[in-house]
Amino acid sequence: MTLPARFRPRGELNLWLGAALVAALIAAAALSLVWTPYPPTAIDIPHKLAPPSAAHWFGTDALGRDVASQILAGSRISILVGVIAVGIGLAFGILLGLVAAFSKGLVEDGIMKFSDLVFAFPALLLAIMLTSTFGPGVVNAIVAIGVYNVPIIAKLTRATANGVLSREYALAARAAGRGPIAIAVDHVLPNIAPALIVQATIQFAIAILAEAALSYLGLGAQPPETSWGKMLADAQNVLYNAPGLALYPGIAIALSVLGLNLLGDGLRDALDPKLKARS
Amino acid sequence: MLLEVAGLAVDLPAPGAMQRVVDRISFSLDEGESLGVVGESGSGKTMTALALMALTPEGARVSGSIRFEGRELIGLEDEAMRQLRGDRIAMIFQEPMTALNPLHRVGAQVAEPLMLHRGLDRRDARERAVDLLERVRLADPERAARSYPFELSGGERQRAMIAMAIGCGPRLIIADEPTTALDVTVQARILALIDGLKSESKMAVILVSHDLAVIAGHCDRVIVMYAGVIMESGPVETVLREPRNPYTLALLEARPQAGAPRGARLKTIPGAPPTQREDRSGCPFAGRCALTVPICRTAPPPEVAFGLNHVSRCHRAAEVGAAR
Numbered sequence: 220m221t222l223p224a225r226f227r228p229r230g231e232l233n234l235w236l237g238a239a240l241v242a243a244l245i246a247a248a249a250l251s252l253v254w255t256p257y258p259p260t261a262i263d264i265p266h267k268l269a270p271p272s273a274a275h276w277f278g279t280d281a282l283g284r285d286v287a288s289q290i291l292a293g294s295r296i297s298i299l300v301g302v303i304a305v306g307i308g309l310a311f312g313i314l315l316g317l318v319a320a321f322s323k324g325l326v327e328d329g330i331m332k333f334s335d336l337v338f339a340f341p342a343l344l345l346a347i348m349l350t351s352t353f354g355p356g357v358v359n360a361i362v363a364i365g366v367y368n369v370p371i372i373a374k375l376t377r378a379t380a381n382g383v384l385s386r387e388y389a390l391a392a393r394a395a396g397r398g399p400i401a402i403a404v405d406h407v408l409p410n411i412a413p414a415l416i417v418q419a420t421i422q423f424a425i426a427i428l429a430e431a432a433l434s435y436l437g438l439g440a441q442p443p444e445t446s447w448g449k450m451l452a453d454a455q456n457v458l459y460n461a462p463g464l465a466l467y468p469g470i471a472i473a474l475s476v477l478g479l480n481l482l483g484d485g486l487r488d489a490l491d492p493k494l495k496a497r498s
Numbered sequence: 499m500l501l502e503v504a505g506l507a508v509d510l511p512a513p514g515a516m517q518r519v520v521d522r523i524s525f526s527l528d529e530g531e532s533l534g535v536v537g538e539s540g541s542g543k544t545m546t547a548l549a550l551m552a553l554t555p556e557g558a559r560v561s562g563s564i565r566f567e568g569r570e571l572i573g574l575e576d577e578a579m580r581q582l583r584g585d586r587i588a589m590i591f592q593e594p595m596t597a598l599n600p601l602h603r604v605g606a607q608v609a610e611p612l613m614l615h616r617g618l619d620r621r622d623a624r625e626r627a628v629d630l631l632e633r634v635r636l637a638d639p640e641r642a643a644r645s646y647p648f649e650l651s652g653g654e655r656q657r658a659m660i661a662m663a664i665g666c667g668p669r670l671i672i673a674d675e676p677t678t679a680l681d682v683t684v685q686a687r688i689l690a691l692i693d694g695l696k697s698e699s700k701m702a703v704i705l706v707s708h709d710l711a712v713i714a715g716h717c718d719r720v721i722v723m724y725a726g727v728i729m730e731s732g733p734v735e736t737v738l739r740e741p742r743n744p745y746t747l748a749l750l751e752a753r754p755q756a757g758a759p760r761g762a763r764l765k766t767i768p769g770a771p772p773t774q775r776e777d778r779s780g781c782p783f784a785g786r787c788a789l790t791v792p793i794c795r796t797a798p799p800p801e802v803a804f805g806l807n808h809v810s811r812c813h814r815a816a817e818v819g820a821a822r
């Protein structure tokens with residue numbers, strides 16, 4: 220089906236809008252490393268719950284902390300959680316997925332059944348389970364979200380790797396005497412990378428959301444650490460006095476997740492020649 | 499003998515039970531000799547080729563004996579088999595489009611077996627790869643080596659595949675329908691190339707094809723397969739000129755004939771090949787064969803020898819020649 224030309228560049232618009240939002244998120248995190256308007260954890264009781272002004276762009280919270288500074292600092296945790304949780308997912312997921320695709324039989328069944336088992340628990344439930352067992356905190360939250368990513372990546376890797384292995388060039392590589400590791404590195408990984416990149420972007424967004432939820436529930440970032448989820452929880456206590464306080468971290472979370480999802484969609488459109496041909 | 503296959507059988511897992519796709523076939527091949535394997539789709543010819551390389555699909559059961567250079571290949575451990583593949587035995591595939599990895603340059607792919615089996619470093623292997631691409635008579639080997647597969651034509655890609663296969667100087671090349679995906683003029687040139695390489699380096703060739711004309715022009719001997727069984731085997735000229743098996747005869751008659759009247763329909767073989775043969779007691783061709791008599795359905799056909807190495811597996815083999 221061909222769409223009228225003016226509808227066609229949508230994929231690219233997604234890509235650029237997503238990329239811009241993600242770039243803004245990264246820039247905010249980078250900036251917060253060297254500069255924030257105020258120290259994000261500096262308590263200033265006399266100026267608590269100040270409305271937005273030139274001095275405090277987004278106002279101050281119940282303890283007089285500068286909201287703009289907290290938002291900037293909070294982006295750091297979000298990125299950290301995303302990078303490490305997705306990293307854990309990719310590292311173990313790709314390994315397990317490749318082992319499953321190459322080994323077949325009992326090993327493959329075992330890995331896939333294990334993935335289904337982890338998969339059966341909703342992400343947040345799994346994270347709550349792990350953090351309540353091993354104690355709240357950012358590190359445990361990250362590990363919990365990472366564990367949830369492993370089966371997703373493993374399943375995707377196995378499915379796409381099987382697709383590559385059924386191609387004639389994989390057979391040709393075996394006919395040339397190449398071993399499974401060489402085939403995995405040279406033939407399988409480069410050919411499944413686009414799918415993995417897209418999925419990793421989506422999982423990054425889910426990780427940010429999960430971290431916010433965990434911190435909101437008090438299982439993630441602990442005081443004095445700053446996180447968007449924790450800001451939401453703090454804002455809840457003064458919701459009637461200063462409803463705007465819940466808005467800023469909410470918008471920050473929403474824009475980050477939106478940006479990553481758009482980027483993921485855009486990348487998929489850009490990297491998958493089959494989709495391009497069809498649109 | 500370079501290659502001696504005896505009682506080779508391949509069973510593939512199928513819903514229910516194992517399905518026998520290659521049924522106790524035997525043949526042998528000398529240095530510098532070329533053997534054609536002909537048969538329709540599903541006759542087991544590709545599975546035979548894969549069994550020789552120990553590349554049968556997961557779960558397949560291979561039995562019998564494959565002796566290559568005096569060494570038994572069935573039951574050989576993976577590592578030893580990998581060292582043979584691409585070095586002593588090489589394979590050329592049907593689809594040059596999909597048999598090359600779209601993400602790697604052609605030169606790098608041709609260089610790969612050299613680095614693996616000859617221990618050449620990257621630069622030497624790349625240089626050798628360009629030589630090889632020249633040897634398969636690619637017009638501009640330097641350019642071809644730098645190209646990605648999509649930048650080459652079908653014929654050029656097949657030449658690159660051949661360059662990859664002959665890199666280590668294999669003693670045996672298995673070509674599975676090497677020209678089926680190409681148009682006729684390119685096909686002739688690729689086959690001439692394989693012939694040339696064969697006589698240059700005295701390697702043996704197994705040419706798998708459904709095309710009798712291809713086999714006739716480029717092989718010394720031929721085996722005709724049907725439903726996993728060798729129906730007839732012998733010197734190419736004898737088998738094609740004086741077939742002694744009704745199946746070979748039917749294949750020959752199904753060819754388009756030059757000089758046939760306009761609008762004349764091609765002869766076909768009635769019925770379809772057996773998909774899953776529950777009953778292995780009789781001849782697999784029984785029922786489709788015009789010469790079927792009751793014994794064909796109950797007793798396996800005997801091997802009947804005619805002259806030098808010409809063998810037909812048929813109850814009524816003696817009548818086939820006479821009927822012509």
